[in-house]
Amino acid sequence: MTTAPDPTLRPLAGVVPAVETLEGGGFRVHRPFPTGRLELLDPFLLLDEMGPTDYRPGEAVGAPDHPHRGFETVTYLLEGEFEHRDSHGGHGVIGPGGVQWMTAGAGVVHSEMPSERIRRHGGRVHGFQIWVNLPAADKMIPPRYQSLTAADLPTVEGDAWRLRLVAGELAGRRGPAATRTPVAVAHLVVEPGGVARLDVPADHNVGLYVFAGGATVPTGAGASTPVGTHELAVWHRAGGGVVVEGPPTADREVEALVLAGAPLGEPVARYGPFVMTTRQELIEAIDDFQAGRMGTIAPTGSA
Known part of the structure; x- marks a missing residue:
C-alpha cells in the first residue's frame, strides 16, 4: 500500500554527507558541495564549514591574497575573528556572529585571514564560507563589500x-x-x-x-x-x-x-576562483587577473 504524500510538507530529495578537505592556507573544512554527490544547490555554488579549529599562537591560517570574478562570497563567523582586505579598498574585521558579504562581480583580489589577535595569541575559529552565483547579466558589475556585526542580524x-x-x-x-x-x-x-x-x-x-x-x-x-x-x-x-x-x-x-x-538555471563554467557562463569568459578572467587588471591589495598601513 502506497501512502499519499503530505501536501503540507515539501518533499525531501535526499541527505548528502560533507567531505573533509583542506582549503586556503591549509585550514580544515567540511564541504557538502560541490562534491561528487552534489555539484551545486543553484544559485549556491559552494558551502564550506571552517573548523572548529583551536589554534595555538602563531598557528592560525586563512586564505591569503587571491582573485574572484562572477559571484559573491559570504563569510559567517560563529567563533573567532576574521579580517577581510580587497583590491577595491574593502576592509573589515568581524567577530562571532559577524558577516562579510563580498560581491566579486567584474573581479577583485582579496584576503580573508584570522585577525592579528588570533594569529598572535591563538584561539578558536569556526564559521562558514558560502559562494552565491551571479546571473550572467550581473557577472561584470562593480565589486562591493558589506560588513555586518551580530547586532545587525x-x-x-x-x-x-x-x-x-x-x-x-x-x-x-x-x-x-x-x-x-x-x-x-x-x-x-x-x-x-x-x-x-x-x-x-x-x-x-x-x-x-x-x-x-x-x-x-x-x-x-x-x-x-x-x-x-x-x-x-x-x-x-x-x-x-x-x-x-x-x-x-x-x-x-x-x-x-x-x-x-x-x-x-544558467550554464556554470568554473575554474578555481572564477565562475562564469562560458569557457571563453574563464580565459578572459584568467588573463585579466594575470595582467593585474583586478588590482592588488594595498599594504597594511598605506594611505
Missing part, C-alpha cells in the same frame, strides 16, 4: 526554536545583507523536542546543513529522516513547508545553516 523566536537571519526573508523577517540574487541565509537553532517550520517560495531550492547535534525531517505519514552533524538535507522544488525537528531525547540543541534561493 535580526532573530526570530519560536516555540523551542530560533532563527538568526543573514539575508533574505524567512519566518516573516528579513536579513540585512543586500544581495544581487534572491537568496535567504539563516542560522537555525532547534531545542530538543522543538519543531521549526519554514515556508519558502515553491520555486526556490532549499538546503539545511546541520553542524551541531542531529535533526529529524518529517516526510509524511509519521515517517521522518535523520540528518546528522556534517550532513545537508536537500528538498525538491515544490509547495509545502520545510520542517525541522529536534529529537526529544537529544542531549543538545540542533544548529543548522539554512540556504534558500531562486535557481538561475
Whole structure:
C-alpha cells in the first residue's frame, strides 16, 4: 500500500554527507558541495564549514591574497575573528556572529585571514564560507563589500526554536545583507523536542546543513529522516513547508545553516576562483587577473 504524500510538507530529495578537505592556507573544512554527490544547490555554488579549529599562537591560517570574478562570497563567523582586505579598498574585521558579504562581480583580489589577535595569541575559529552565483547579466558589475556585526542580524523566536537571519526573508523577517540574487541565509537553532517550520517560495531550492547535534525531517505519514552533524538535507522544488525537528531525547540543541534561493538555471563554467557562463569568459578572467587588471591589495598601513 502506497501512502499519499503530505501536501503540507515539501518533499525531501535526499541527505548528502560533507567531505573533509583542506582549503586556503591549509585550514580544515567540511564541504557538502560541490562534491561528487552534489555539484551545486543553484544559485549556491559552494558551502564550506571552517573548523572548529583551536589554534595555538602563531598557528592560525586563512586564505591569503587571491582573485574572484562572477559571484559573491559570504563569510559567517560563529567563533573567532576574521579580517577581510580587497583590491577595491574593502576592509573589515568581524567577530562571532559577524558577516562579510563580498560581491566579486567584474573581479577583485582579496584576503580573508584570522585577525592579528588570533594569529598572535591563538584561539578558536569556526564559521562558514558560502559562494552565491551571479546571473550572467550581473557577472561584470562593480565589486562591493558589506560588513555586518551580530547586532545587525535580526532573530526570530519560536516555540523551542530560533532563527538568526543573514539575508533574505524567512519566518516573516528579513536579513540585512543586500544581495544581487534572491537568496535567504539563516542560522537555525532547534531545542530538543522543538519543531521549526519554514515556508519558502515553491520555486526556490532549499538546503539545511546541520553542524551541531542531529535533526529529524518529517516526510509524511509519521515517517521522518535523520540528518546528522556534517550532513545537508536537500528538498525538491515544490509547495509545502520545510520542517525541522529536534529529537526529544537529544542531549543538545540542533544548529543548522539554512540556504534558500531562486535557481538561475544558467550554464556554470568554473575554474578555481572564477565562475562564469562560458569557457571563453574563464580565459578572459584568467588573463585579466594575470595582467593585474583586478588590482592588488594595498599594504597594511598605506594611505
